[in-house]
Amino acid sequence: KNEVEQSPQNLTAQEGEFITINCSYSVGISALHWLQQHPGGGIVSLFMLSSGKKKHGRLIATINIQEKHSSLHITASHPRDSAVYICAADTDKLIFGTGTRLQVFP
Amino acid sequence: KAGVTQTPRYLIKTRGQQVTLSCSPISGHRSVSWYQQTPGQGLQFLFEYFSETQRNKGNFPGRFSGRQFSNSRSEMNVSTLELGDSALYLCASSLLPGSEQYFGPGTRLTVT
Numbered sequence: 001k002n003e004v005e006q007s008p009q010n011l012t013a014q015e016g017e018f019i020t021i022n023c024s025y026s027v028g029i030s031a032l033h034w035l036q037q038h039p040g041g042g043i044v045s046l047f048m049l050s051s052g053k054k055k056h057g058r059l060i061a062t063i064n065i066q067e068k069h070s071s072l073h074i075t076a077s078h079p080r081d082s083a084v085y086i087c088a089a090d091t092d093k094l095i096f097g098t099g100t101r102l103q104v105f106p
Numbered sequence: 107k108a109g110v111t112q113t114p115r116y117l118i119k120t121r122g123q124q125v126t127l128s129c130s131p132i133s134g135h136r137s138v139s140w141y142q143q144t145p146g147q148g149l150q151f152l153f154e155y156f157s158e159t160q161r162n163k164g165n166f167p168g169r170f171s172g173r174q175f176s177n178s179r180s181e182m183n184v185s186t187l188e189l190g191d192s193a194l195y196l197c198a199s200s201l202l203p204g205s206e207q208y209f210g211p212g213t214r215l216t217v218t
Contacts, residue, residue, distance in 0.1 A: 030204060031204070035209075041194050041212045041214070042209070043196060043198075043209040045207055048206045086149065090204070092162060092203075092204070093139075093151045093154065093162045093164065094141075094149075094151055096148055096150070097148075
């Protein structure tokens with residue numbers, strides 16, 4: 001069993017839909033990272049959180065330390081949100097999930 | 107402020123050769139981490155350098171090595187290349203270990 005599990009692996013949505021991506025981990029962490037990777041490879045760090053909830057624009061990330069679970073929500077999704085979203089557990093080194101490929105259609 | 111830069115962006119090498127990749131962190135950032143991304147294994151941590159010292163290493167063979175210079179620039183080296191080393195190699199810099207990481211565009215290495 002992987003130390004960091006993400007679901008779903010693939011996700012398609014219509015523009016405007018509310019999207020949730022889940023991440024579960026089995027290791028002790030100092031923080032949980034959410035990353036976005038566009039075609040071509042570039043990775044952008046979206047959130048780094050160790051408790052509670054963070055919001056940036058239409059993106060919201062939550063974490064439940066007791067349940068070892070985090071979620072990334074995208075409100076009012078847009079085609080430009082199409083990308084691979086990756087969660088990573090920070091255990092003094094990053095352990096990555098396998099990613100969720102999101103496609104948002106107009 | 108300039109972002110993380112990596113050179114070269116693309117590289118083709120032959121089995122058995124060695125390769126050196128370079129990473130220049132954001133100005134003021136002292137920690138540099140390296141990652142390998144392949145379709146089969148996904149993203150995997152290679153190593154992290156801080157103040158010219160390797161502070162952490164992933165589960166990779168000794169053919170993979172790195173170093174960090176006094177200006178925080180970092181290089182990684184892969185010797186005796188194998189076909190399986192074909193991957194996107196990403197570096198990320200942060201102010202300090204454990205702080206938010208900023209990723210470079212990556213170096214795509216193809217081994218033939």
